Amino acid sequence: MNLGHHPFRAALAVAAAGCLIAGVAQPATAAPPDSVPAGVPQLEALDRGLVAVSTAQGVFLSWRLLASEATGATDTGLAGPDFAVYRDGEKLATVTDSTDYADAAGTATAEYTVAPVVNGIELAASAPVTAWAQGYYDLPLQKPADGVTPKGEAYTYSANDVSVGDVDGDGQYEFVVKWDPSNSKDVSQRGYTGPVYLDTYELDGTLLNRLDLGVNIRAGAHYTQFLVYDFDGDGRSETMLKTAPGTKSIRYEADGSVASEAFVTMPEEDVEAGYAHTDDYRLSAAGYQDHLADVFQGWSDRPEVVSGQWPATLEEAWGVPVTHEYPLSQESAEELADYFIDVYAPSRSVNNRLREFEGFIVDGPEYLTVFDSATGEELQTIPYKPGRGDDGLLWGDYAMARIEPGNRVDRFLSGVGYFDGRHPTAVFARGYYTRTTVTTYDWDGKHLKEHWYVDSGHVPMTNPFNDSPHGRDGTNPEYATITTQGDHSLSLADVDGDGKHELVYGSATIDDDGSLLYSSFGVLPAGSAAPGQNARLGHGDAMHVADIDPARPGLEIWTVHEGATSAPYGSAMRDAATGEVLFGEYSGRDTGRGMIGDILPEVPGIENWGMRLRAADGTVIPGGSPGTNMSIRWSPDLTTQVVNGSGNQTTTIDDWKRGRVLTATDTRTNNGTKGNPSLVADVFGDWREELLVRTADSSALRIYTSTEVTTHKLTTLMHDVQYRAETARQQTTYNQPAYTSYYFASDLDWSKVPVLTTPATPGEPTFKDRPGTARDEVQVPTNVAGITYYVNGEEVTSANGKVRVTGEADVVAVPTAWYSIAEGAASQWSADFDD
Numbered sequence: 001m002n003l004g005h006h007p008f009r010a011a012l013a014v015a016a017a018g019c020l021i022a023g024v025a026q027p028a029t030a031a032p033p034d035s036v037p038a039g040v041p042q043l044e045a046l047d048r049g050l051v052a053v054s055t056a057q058g059v060f061l062s063w064r065l066l067a068s069e070a071t072g073a074t075d076t077g078l079a080g081p082d083f084a085v086y087r088d089g090e091k092l093a094t095v096t097d098s099t100d101y102a103d104a105a106g107t108a109t110a111e112y113t114v115a116p117v118v119n120g121i122e123l124a125a126s127a128p129v130t131a132w133a134q135g136y137y138d139l140p141l142q143k144p145a146d147g148v149t150p151k152g153e154a155y156t157y158s159a160n161d162v163s164v165g166d167v168d169g170d171g172q173y174e175f176v177v178k179w180d181p182s183n184s185k186d187v188s189q190r191g192y193t194g195p196v197y198l199d200t201y202e203l204d205g206t207l208l209n210r211l212d213l214g215v216n217i218r219a220g221a222h223y224t225q226f227l228v229y230d231f232d233g234d235g236r237s238e239t240m241l242k243t244a245p246g247t248k249s250i251r252y253e254a255d256g257s258v259a260s261e262a263f264v265t266m267p268e269e270d271v272e273a274g275y276a277h278t279d280d281y282r283l284s285a286a287g288y289q290d291h292l293a294d295v296f297q298g299w300s301d302r303p304e305v306v307s308g309q310w311p312a313t314l315e316e317a318w319g320v321p322v323t324h325e326y327p328l329s330q331e332s333a334e335e336l337a338d339y340f341i342d343v344y345a346p347s348r349s350v351n352n353r354l355r356e357f358e359g360f361i362v363d364g365p366e367y368l369t370v371f372d373s374a375t376g377e378e379l380q381t382i383p384y385k386p387g388r389g390d391d392g393l394l395w396g397d398y399a400m401a402r403i404e405p406g407n408r409v410d411r412f413l414s415g416v417g418y419f420d421g422r423h424p425t426a427v428f429a430r431g432y433y434t435r436t437t438v439t440t441y442d443w444d445g446k447h448l449k450e451h452w453y454v455d456s457g458h459v460p461m462t463n464p465f466n467d468s469p470h471g472r473d474g475t476n477p478e479y480a481t482i483t484t485q486g487d488h489s490l491s492l493a494d495v496d497g498d499g500k501h502e503l504v505y506g507s508a509t510i511d512d513d514g515s516l517l518y519s520s521f522g523v524l525p526a527g528s529a530a531p532g533q534n535a536r537l538g539h540g541d542a543m544h545v546a547d548i549d550p551a552r553p554g555l556e557i558w559t560v561h562e563g564a565t566s567a568p569y570g571s572a573m574r575d576a577a578t579g580e581v582l583f584g585e586y587s588g589r590d591t592g593r594g595m596i597g598d599i600l601p602e603v604p605g606i607e608n609w610g611m612r613l614r615a616a617d618g619t620v621i622p623g624g625s626p627g628t629n630m631s632i633r634w635s636p637d638l639t640t641q642v643v644n645g646s647g648n649q650t651t652t653i654d655d656w657k658r659g660r661v662l663t664a665t666d667t668r669t670n671n672g673t674k675g676n677p678s679l680v681a682d683v684f685g686d687w688r689e690e691l692l693v694r695t696a697d698s699s700a701l702r703i704y705t706s707t708e709v710t711t712h713k714l715t716t717l718m719h720d721v722q723y724r725a726e727t728a729r730q731q732t733t734y735n736q737p738a739y740t741s742y743y744f745a746s747d748l749d750w751s752k753v754p755v756l757t758t759p760a761t762p763g764e765p766t767f768k769d770r771p772g773t774a775r776d777e778v779q780v781p782t783n784v785a786g787i788t789y790y791v792n793g794e795e796v797t798s799a800n801g802k803v804r805v806t807g808e809a810d811v812v813a814v815p816t817a818w819y820s821i822a823e824g825a826a827s828q829w830s831a832d833f834d835d
Contacts, residue, residue, distance in 0.1 A: 035816070035817065035818070036068075036817075036818050037785075037818050037819070039422075039758075040422075040758075040818055041418055041422050041423075041721045041756075042230070042233050042418075042422060042423050042424060043067065043718075043719050043721070043724065044165075044166050044171075044230060044235075044718065044719075044724075045166075045169075045171055045235060046064060046066060046166070046171050046172070046173075046718065046719075047064075047126070047170075047171030047172055048063050048064055048114060048126035049063055049064040049172070049683075049684035049685055049716070050062070050063040050112065050113070050114055050126045050127075050129050050684075050685075051063070051129065051132070051684050051685045051705055052106075052112050052129045052130060052131040052132065053131055053132045053135055053136075053705060053707050054106075054108050054131040054132060054133050054134070054135060055102075055135065055707050057102060057104060058102060058104040058105060058106040059102075059103045059106025059107070059108070059110065059112070059131045060100070060101075060102050060103075060707040060709070061085065061100065061101045061102070061103065061112055061114070062099060062100050062684075062685030062686045062688075062705065062706075062707075063083070063099045063114050063126065063685060063686065064099065064684065064685070064686070064715075064716040065078065065080050065081075065099050065686075065687075065713060065714065065715050065716065066715060066716065066719060066817070067715045067716070067719030067720075067756045068719075068757065068817035068818045069081055069116065069118075069715075070715050070755050070756070070757060071757055071815075071820035071821070072755055072820070073750040073751045073755070074097075074713070074750060075750070076097060076711055076712055076713070076750070077097065077098070077711075077712045077713030077714055077750060078713050078715060078750065078753060078755070079713075080713065080715075081117055081118045081123075082094050082095065082096045082116070082117040082118075083095045083099065083114045083115065083116055083117065084114065084115045084116075084117055084125075085101045085103075085112070085113075085114050086112065086113045086114070086115070087103060087106065087110050087111070087112055088110055088111055094117060095114075097711050097712075097713055098710050098711055098713050099685075099687075099713060100709045100710055101114075101709070102709050106131065107131075108131045108133045109130060110130065110131070111128040111129065111130055112128060112129055112130070113125040113126050113127070113128050113129075114126050118814050118815065119812050119813070119814050119821070119827055120812060121790050121793070123814070135704075135707070136664075136702050136703060136704045136705075137203075137702070137703045138695070138700035138701070138703075139175060139201060139203060139204075139205055139700055139701040139702075139703065140205030140699070140700050141159055141177065141199070141201070141205070141694075141698060141699060141700055141701055142199065142207050142256075143157050143158075143159075143179070143698050143699070144157045144179050144197050144210075147181065147194045147195075149183065149191075149192035149193075149194070149359075150192060150282070150284065151192060151358075153183065153191075153192065155181045155182045155183040155193075155194045156181070156182045157179045157180065157181055157182070157194070157197075157698065158179070158182065158698045159177050159178075159179060159180075159670075159678060159694040159698045159701060160177075160178045160179065160180040160671070160678065161177075161178045161226075161670065161676075161678060161730075161731040162175055162176065162177050162178070162678040162679040162692055162701065162731070163175075163176045163226065163227075163228040163679065163727075163728060163730070163731050164176070164228065164679065164681065164683055164727070165228040165229060165230065165237025165239075165373055165728075166230065166235070166236065166237055167200060167208070167228075167236055167237045167372075167373035167374040168236060168374045169234075169235040169236045172203065172684075173203075173683055173684070174200055174201060174202055174208070174237075174373070174374075175200070175201045175203070175692075175701065176198055176199070176200050176201075176226065176228045176239060176373065177198070177199045177200075177201060177678070177701065178196065178197070178198055178224065178226065178731070179196065179197040179198070179199065180196065180219055180670070181194030181195070181196070181219050182194075183219070184219040184220050184221075185218065185219065185220045185359070186220055186221065186222065187220060187222045187223070187404075187406065187407045187410050187411065188402075188404050189220075190353070190356050190357055190358060190359065190360075191358065192282060192358060192359035193218050193219035193220065193359060194219060195213055195214055195215055195217065195219065196213045196217055196219045196223075196224050197210055197212055198210070198211040198213070198224075198226060198239065198241070199211075200239070200373055200374070200376070201701075207252055207256065208251075208252065208373075208374055208375070208376070209249060209250060209251050209252065209374075209375060209376025210250040210252075211239070211241075211247070211248075211249055211250075211371065211376065212247065212248050212249075212250060213241075213244070213246075213247050214243075214244060214245070214246025214247045214248065214277075215246055215280050215282060216244035216245055216247075216279065216280070216281050216282070216361055216364055217242065217243065217244050217247065218282075218359070218360065218361055218410075221671055221674075221733050221734065222410060222411050222412060222488075222733055223242075223410065224241060224242065224412075225241065225242070225412050225413055225414035225428070225731065225732045225733065226239060226240070226241040226414070227239070227240045227241065227414050227415075227416060227426055227728055228373060228728060229416050229424055229426070229728050230424070231370075231424055231425075231426060231442070231443035232443050232444055232445040233423065234445060236372075236374060237373045238370050238371065238372065238373055238379065238443060239370070239371045239372075239373045240368065240369070240370050240371070240414075240426050240441075240443070241368070241369065241414075242366065242367065242369075242384055242412065242428070243264050243367045243368070243369040243381065244361075244364065244365060244366055244367060245263075245266060245270075245275055245276065245277050245279050245364065245365055246263070246277050246278075246279065246280075247263065247264045247367070247369065248261055248263045248264070248277075249261070249262050249264075249371060249376035249377065249378060251375060251376050251377075262377075262378065263277045264367060264369050264378050264381045265378060265381050266365070266367075266381070267365075267367075267382075267383060270365050275364070275365055279364060281361045281363055281364035282358075282360070282361055283357070283358055283359070283360050283361070283362065284358050285355055285356060285357060285358045287358075288354065288357045288358065288360070288405075289334075289337050289341060291363075291391065292337040292340065292341070293330070293333040293334045293336075293337040294333070295390075295391070295393065296314060296328060296333040296336050296337055296340075297327075297328050297329075297330060297332075299313075299314055299326070299327075300312075300326045300327040300328070301327070304464075309460065309461075309462065310461070310462070310463065310464060311463060312326070314336055314340075314465075315336075317463050317464070317465045317466065318340070318344045318465060318466075319466070320344075324336065340354075341354040341355055342355070344465075345403050348401045348402075348403060348466075349401045349402050349403070351402060352402065352403045354403065357405065360391075360405065360406040361406070362388070362390075362391035362392070362405060362409075363388075363391070365383070366383065366384035366387055366388065367381050367382065367383060367384055368381070368383075368384045368385075368441075368448070369381040369382075370443060379446075380446070380447060380448055382448055384428075385439045385450075385453070386430060386437050386439070386455065388409050388410070389409070390409070391405045391406055391409070392404070392405050392406050392407055392409040392410075393405075394435070394458045394464070395407075395408040395409040395431065395433075395434050395435055395458070396408055396433065396434040396459060396461065396467070396469035396470070397409060398464055398465050399461055399463070399464055399465065399466065399467040399468070399469050400467075400468065400469075400470075408431060408433045408434055408435075409430075409431065410430075411430065411431055411432055411433065411486075411733075412428070412429065412430055412733070413427075413428075413429040413432075413486070413488075413489065413732050413733055414426070414427060414428050414429070414729065414731075415427040415490050415491070415492050415503070415725065415726075415728070415729040416492060416724075416725040416728045416729060417440065417492035417501040417502075417503060417512075417725060418492070418500065418501045418721050418725065419440070419451065419452075419500055419501055419512040419513075420500060420512070421494075421498075421499040421500045421501075423442070424725065425440050425441065425442050425451050426440065426442075426443065427439075427440050427490070427503060428440075428441070429486070429505070431486070432484070432485070432486020432505070432506065432539060433469075433470060433483075433484055433486075434458065434459045434470065434474075434483055434484065435455070435456055435457065435458045435459065435474060435483065436454070436455075436456040436474070436479070436482045436483050436485070436486055436505070437453075437454060437455045437456070438453070438454040438455075438503065438505065438510065439453050439454075440452050440453070440514070451514075452513065452514030453514070454479055454482070454510055454514060454516075455474075455476055455479060456474030456475075456476055456479040456480060456481075456482050456483045457474035457475030457476035457479070457480070458474060458475055459472045459473070459483055460472075460475060470484045470538075470566075471483075471484045471535060471536055471538065471563075471566060472484075478515075478516060479516055481508070481516075481519040481521075481536070482505065482508040482510075482516065482519050484536055484538050484539055485505065485506045485508040485519055485520070485536055485537070485538065486505050486506040486507075486508070486539060487506035487507075487539060487540050487541065487542070487559070487734075488540075488542075488733040488734035489542075489543055489729070489732055489733055489734055489735070489736045490503060490504060490505050490506070490543075490729065490732070491503075491504040491543060491544075491557075491726060491729070491736075491739075492504070492722070492725045492729065493545045493546075493555055493576065493722050493726075493741065494555075494722070494741060495509060495517070495545070495554065495555055495576035495577050496511075496517070496554075496577045497553075497554060497577070500512035501721075501722070501725070502517060504543070504545050504557060504576070506537075506539060506540060506543060506559065507519065507520045507536060507537035507538060507539075507540075507559065507561075507579075508520065508579075509576070509579060517579075518578060518579035519536070519579070520536070520537045520574060520579040520580075520581065521534050521535060521536055521537065521568075522534070522535065522537055522568030522569060522572075522581055522584070523535075524566075524568050525568065525586045527565075527586070527588060528565045528566070528567075528568070528586065528588065529565040529566045530566075535563075535566065535567070535568055536563075536567075537559070537561055537563075537567065537568060537569060537572060537581075538561050538562070538563040538566070538567045539562055539563065540559050540560045540561040540562055540591070540594075541560060541562060541592050541593065541734055542559065542560050542592075542593055542594040542595070542610070542628065542734065542736060543557065543559045543736060544558045544559075544594070544595070544596045544608075544736065544737065544739065545557050545739060546596065546606065546739035546740070546744070547606075547740075547741075547742060547743035547744075548573070548596060548605060548606045548608065548616050549605045549606070549616035549617060550604075550605060550616075550743045550745075550747075551604065551605065551617070552575075552582075554575070554577050555576035555577070556573055556574065556575065556576055556582070556616075557573070557574045557575075557576045558571070558572075558573050558574075558594060558596050558608045558610075559571065559572055559574070559594065560591040560592065560593060560594035560610040560611075561587075561591055562590040562591065562592060563590075564587075564588055564589050564590055565588050567586075567587075568581075568584070568586065569584035569585060569586055569587075570584075570585055570586060570587025570589065570591035570610065570611050571584060571585055571587070571591055571594055571608075571610035571611050572584030572585075573608065573618065583614075583618030585611050585612070587611055591611060593610065593628035594608070594609065594610030594628060595608070595610075595626065595627070595628040595631055595642070596608045596609075596631070596640075597626070597631045597639075597640025597641075597642065598638065598639045598640045598744075598745035599626060599639065599640055599641075599642075599655075599656035599657070600621070600656065600657070601637065601639055601745075601746035601747070603615050603616075603621065604616065604747065605617065605745070606640075606743075606745050607621065609625035609628070610628075612625065613625040626642045626654065626656050627642045627643075627644045627654070627675075628642075629642070629643055629644060629645075629646065629669065629675035629676060630642070630643040630675070630676055630677055630680055630735065630737060631643070631680075631737045632653060632680045632689050632691060632737075633682075633687075633688050633689045633717075633744070634653055634655075634661060634662070634689065634691075634706045635655065635688075635706070635708070636688075636706070636708045636709060636710030636711070636712070637710075637712075637746050638712060638744065638745055638746045638748055639655070639745070639746050640745075641654060641655045641661060642654050642656070643669070643675070643677055643680065643691065645664075645668070645669050645675055646669055646672065646673050646674065646675030647672065647673070647675075648668065649668075649669075649675075650663060650664065650665060650666070650667065650668075651663075651664040651667045651668065651669055651677065651691070651693050653691065662691070662704060664691065664693055664702065664704060666695055666696050667693040667694065667696065667702050668693065668694055668695075668696050669693060670694070671734075671735070674735070676734075676735040677691055677692060677693045677735075678692045678693055678694055678701060679727075679730060679731075680692070680730070680737065680738075681717075681718070681727045681730070682716055682717035682718050682723075682727075683703070683718075684705075685705050686710065686714070686716075687712075687714040687715065687716060687717055688705070688706045688710070689717070690703055690704060690705050691703070691704040691705075692704075714753070715753075717738075717740060719756075720740045720741055720742070720754070721741065722739065722740060722741035723738050723739065723740045723741070724738075726738030741754065742754060755820075756818065757815070757818055757819055757820040758786060758818060758819050758820070759819075759820050759821070759822035759823065759825075760784065760785060760786035760787050760815060760819045760820065760821065760822060760825075761784075761821075761822045761825045762781070762784055762787045762789075762813035762821065762826065762827050763780075763781030763784050763787075764781075764826065764829065765778050765779060765780045765781070765789065765791075765811045765829055766778070766779045766780075767809060767831040767833075769831075769833050769834075771834065774804075774806055775804065776804070776805050776806060776833040777802055777803065777804055777805065778791050778802070778803045778805055778809050778811060778831070779800070779801050779802045779803075780796050780801040780803075780811065781801060782799070782800065782801040784813075785819070786815055786816050786818070787813050787814070787815060787816065787819070788813075788814050788815075788816055789801070789811060789812070789813055789814070790811070790812045791803045791805065791810070791811050792805065792808075792809060792810055805833065806833070807832070807833055808830065808831070808832050808833070809830065809831045809832075809833065810828070810829075810830045811828070811829045811830065812827065812828050813827040813828070814827075
C-alpha cells in the first residue's frame with residue numbers, strides 16, 4: 001500500500017433541487033443555527049442568491065459568497081470556495097477571484113447553476129435560474145384601494161419603504177412593502193391621512209399577508225417605523241411595529257382571496273376601559289377645540305401648576321389679564337380655548353391656524369405588536385412604552401412661536417442592535433427634540449422582554465406656552481444631556497471595539513448596557529447666537545456611521561445639523577468612540593443634507609460632503625459635490641455611487657467620475673425631496689447593492705443589479721452584523737444608507753475584513769490494506785467538529801466512518817459551514833491498495 005498527500009481530482013456532487021423564479025436561485029440553505037460555532041453572531045442562513053441578467057454582451061451571473069464559507073484574505077478579496085458555473089448542465093468555467101461570470105454566448109432561455117468547489121470537491125449546486133430578460137426584475141404589487149377622508153378628500157396609494165427578511169426559513173428574502181397614501185403628512189402638517197398598509201411578498205409577487213394599521217395610526221415618515229428581522233433565531237423573520245385599536249392582519253389564500261382577518265389583541269385593561277377596534281381617535285377641527293377645552297379645564301390640577309413651576313392661570317401664561325376663576329368651569333375653558341385658537345396662537349405666528357387643526361391623533365391607546373412575517377399572525381401585543389402622556393404640551397409643542405400639537409411627541413425611530421454581540425434586540429425610540437426615550441426589547445418567540453430603557457425626562461419649562469425647550473437638559477440626571485441630540489434616524493454599531501453594538505442617537509451615544517457613553521458638545525463660534533458658549537451639536541437630518549478614515553482607529557460619525565446659529569457646526573466629523581469632533585464647519589443655517597462615499601478613489605479614505613466636499617481627514621476638495629439622497633455600492637471597484645431623482649423625476653445612479661451609470665426608466669423614489677429609493681441593499685448576487693424602486697404607477701417593485709464583472713471576492717454584506725442591522729433600520733424616517741463594520745472603499749485592506757469561520761484541524765484517516773481481498777478499507781474520524789470527509793468523491797456518512805475501497809483511495813477533508821481548515825493542517829490523503 002502506497003500512502004501520499006496530493007491534490008484530489010474533483011468529483012461532481014449532485015445538484016440540490018429547488019423551485020425557480022426567473023433570474024434568481026431559490027434555496028439550498030446554509031447551516032442551521034445549532035451548528036454555528038460559539039462566538040458567531042446570529043445571521044440569516046441565506047442561499048446562494050444566484051441572479052442572471054440579460055445584457056448587450058450576453059448573460060451576467062452573480063451570486064453570494066457566504067460568511068460561513070470565507071476563510072481568509074487574498075490580495076484582491078477574500079479566500080473561500082471556487083465556483084463551478086453551468087449553463088444547461090454544461091460546465092462553462094470555474095471562477096476563483098469573484099462571484100461573477102459573464103457568459104458571452106448566454107441566452108435568456110438558458111438555465112444556469114453555480115456550485116462551490118472546496119478542496120477539489122464540488123458541493124451542492126444552486127437551483128437553476130434563467131435571466132432577467134429586460135435587465136431588471138419587476139416584483140408585482142397589489143396596490144390598496146383608493147380612499148376618501150372624513151372631509152371627502154380622495155387619496156391614492158404608492159409603494160414606499162421596503163424591508164427584507166427571510167420570513168419562511170427557505171434561505172431567500174421576502175419583501176415587506178409599506179404603502180403610503182397620497183395625503184401622507186409630516187408631523188407638523190395638518191390634515192387627515194389614509195391608513196398605512198404593510199404587505200409581505202414572495203419574490204414572484206405572491207402576497208402572503210397585509211397589515212392594515214387602521215385609522216388610529218397616522219400616515220407619514222415619522223409615524224410608522226417597522227422592523228423585519230429574525231429576533232428569536234428560529235430562521236424566520238418577525239415584523240414588529242407600533243399599532244393601535246383598529247390594526248388588523250389580513251391573510252390570503254393561494255388564489256389571492258382573503259382567508260382571514262384578525263384585529264390585534266387589546267390589553268384587558270383597555271377593553272375594560274371601553275376602548276374598541278371601532279374607535280376613531282382622529283381629531284376634527286371641532287374635536288380639537290373640545291380637546292383643548294378639556295386640557296384647559298384641568299389646568300389647576302396639573303402637577304406643574306400645583307408645584308408653582310407653571311403659571312397658576314392660563315391668562316398669566318399668555319401674558320394677558322386674568323378674566324376667569326379657577327378651577328375653570330367648562331364654559332370658561334371653552335371661552336379660553338376659543339381665545340387661544342383665534343387670538344393667542346396667531347399672535348405668536350401667522351402659521352398657527354389651529355381652526356384647521358385636524359387629522360391628528362393625540363389620545364387613545366398605543367401598542368407595540370410582533371407579527372409572524374410569513375403568516376401575518378399576531379404573536380404578542382403590549383402597550384407602547386412610553387405613551388404620549390399628552391398632546392405634546394409637556395414635549396414643548398406649544399412652547400415655541402410655531403404651535404404644533406402632536407409634533408415632538410410623535411417622532412419615532414426604530415432599529416436593531418446586537419447589544420451582547422451575538423443576538424439581535426429591537427430598538428424603538430420616541431422623541432429627540434426635547435424628551436428623548438428609547439426602549440429596547442428581546443423576543444424569545446413567545447414574549448417581549450424589555451432589555452433596557454432610556455429616558456431623558458421632560459425638559460422643564462417655566463411656561464409651556466412661551467419657552468425655548470430645545471437644547472436644555474431633561475429631568476433625568478443620567479440622560480439629561482441627550483435631549484435635542486437625536487436625528488431623523490439612528491445607527492447601531494460597535495463604536496468602542498468591545499464586540500457589542502452601541503446606539504448612536506444623533507449627537508449622543510448609548511452604550512451596549514443602556515448607559516450614556518457620551519453626548520457631544522461644542523463651543524459656539526463668532527457670529528453665532530452665543531459666542532463662546534458650550535452647546536449641544538444638536539439635531540440633524542443625516543448621519544453616517546462607518547470606518548471613514550482608515551488612518552485612524554475605529555469608526556467615525558459624519559453628521560449635519562439644523563440648529564443654525566445655535567449649533568456649533570453645520571457639519572462635523574466625530575470619533576465614534578468618544579464623540580470628539582475631529583473637524584467641522586459652522587454654517588449659521590439649517591444644514592439639511594450630508595453624505596459620505598468613496599467617490600474619488602485617488603483620495604485616501606472615504607469622502608464626505610454636506611457644506612463642502614472633504615477628504616476623510618477634513619481636507620477641502622475644490623469643486624462641487626454629488627447628491628445626498630442615497631448612496632449605493634454599484635461599481636466593481638468598490639467605489640460609491642449616488643442615487644438621484646425625486647418627486648416625478650426618473651431615478652438614476654450616478655458616478656462622480658464616470659457620470660450616469662443607470663437610468664431606471666419609469667421608476668420613482670419616495671418621500672418628496674428626500675428622493676429615497678424603496679431600498680438599497682445587498683439583496684442577492686455578489687457583494688454589491690441592489691436598487692429597489694417603485695414603478696411610476698406602483699404596479700411593481702423594480703429591482704436593478706449591477707452587471708459589471710468585478711475581480712473582488714467578498715462575502716454578502718448582509719452577513720456583516722452592522723450592515724444587516726442598518727439595512728433593517730434603513731426604513732426609519734429619513735432613510736440613510738447601511739454601512740459595514742469594516743472600512744469599505746477602493747483601497748480596502750482585505751486582511752482587515754472580518755472572517756467569521758473557525759479553523760478546524762482534520763484528523764487523519766486510517767487506511768486498512770487487506771491484500772488478496774476486496775475488503776480494503778478507509779476509516780475517517782467521526783469526532784472532528786466542522787469537518788466532513790469525502791472518499792473518492794463520495795461523502796462519508798456511515799456512523800463509524802468506515803468506507804470499503806478498491807485500488808486507489810483519495811480522502812479529502814472539507815470544512816462545513818462556519819469552519820475552515822486550520823493553517824498548515826493536512827486535508828488531503830491518498831493510498832494505493834496493491835491487491
